Amino acid sequence: MTPEEFQTTYTQLVSEWENECVEFKEAGNEFDTDKIGRYVSALANEANLRTFGNAWLVFGVRNKTRKPVGTDYREDSFRLQGLKQQIHQGTRPAHGLRRIHEGLIDGKRILLFEIPASPRGTPVSWKGHYYARSGESLGPLDLTKLDQIRAQSPAEDWSAGICPTATLGDLDLDALDRARQQFALRYPNQTIPSDDFAFLDRAKLTISGRITRTALLLLGTEESAHHLLPSIGEITWKLEGEERSYQHFGPPFLLTTSLIF
Numbered sequence: 001m002t003p004e005e006f007q008t009t010y011t012q013l014v015s016e017w018e019n020e021c022v023e024f025k026e027a028g029n030e031f032d033t034d035k036i037g038r039y040v041s042a043l044a045n046e047a048n049l050r051t052f053g054n055a056w057l058v059f060g061v062r063n064k065t066r067k068p069v070g071t072d073y074r075e076d077s078f079r080l081q082g083l084k085q086q087i088h089q090g091t092r093p094a095h096g097l098r099r100i101h102e103g104l105i106d107g108k109r110i111l112l113f114e115i116p117a118s119p120r121g122t123p124v125s126w127k128g129h130y131y132a133r134s135g136e137s138l139g140p141l142d143l144t145k146l147d148q149i150r151a152q153s154p155a156e157d158w159s160a161g162i163c164p165t166a167t168l169g170d171l172d173l174d175a176l177d178r179a180r181q182q183f184a185l186r187y188p189n190q191t192i193p194s195d196d197f198a199f200l201d202r203a204k205l206t207i208s209g210r211i212t213r214t215a216l217l218l219l220g221t222e223e224s225a226h227h228l229l230p231s232i233g234e235i236t237w238k239l240e241g242e243e244r245s246y247q248h249f250g251p252p253f254l255l256t257t258s259l260i261f
Contacts, residue, residue, distance in 0.1 A: 070108030175252035
């Protein structure tokens with residue numbers, strides 16, 4: 001993480017993140033490793049419940065004021081990175097710290113512990129106990145949250161994921177018209193809503209008006225594919241043999257599949 005990326009991430013954590021998925025600690029020269037393990041369990045489970053990819057434990061920041069005060073915690077790089085193995089050994093399933101980022105904010109040393117969300121369907125425990133957050137408090141993972149995580153299907157449906165930066169303007173109008181036509185043929189007895197979002201919700205291409213990856217792949221303009229990064233929204237036609245050729249096709253696949261054919 002570059003100094004610029006560190007500054008950006010820190011600013012976002014201070015100003016934007018939910019309390020349950022980020023914890024700020026002043027953390028002087030020493031900090032109880034057992035308590036870090038409990039925070040890893042709690043933050044990983046909370047990130048899972050909020051469908052975040054990760055949560056954060058931040059050292060060197062005063063919690064109530066979010067003011068950077070700096071930390072002397074494990075200034076030796078070898079000892080600092082050794083914390084990963086200690087946390088990995090105490091969590092079940094084996095979990096831990098994805099990365100430990102070290103940087104300066106206002107001349108003060110700050111540590112950002114990046115904690116991946118717990119796996120779908122499997123809460124993370126620390127030394128046999130499950131933890132969670134409730135506002136600013138750290139405590140046991142209650143039965144409601146425990147059941148909610150365990151009820152999750154093991155595999156995530158990537159195509160159903162929301163693209164938060166995508167809008168209706170990212171959809172191709174010709175593809176949207178074709179979708180309406182095909183929906184009418186498939187469900188001749190249903191009335192098709194005139195409102196685009198109402199139609200897309202009914203066709204299960206959006207979720208409560210939010211654009212999904214499926215909507216972008218099938219109906220998105222070619223330029224809208226950047227919303228799918230780091231995944232690549234592309235189909236490639238290849239000719240192998242004595243003669244070789246290829247051609248890439250992007251969204252909207254509802255139309256470009258006909259071109260491929």
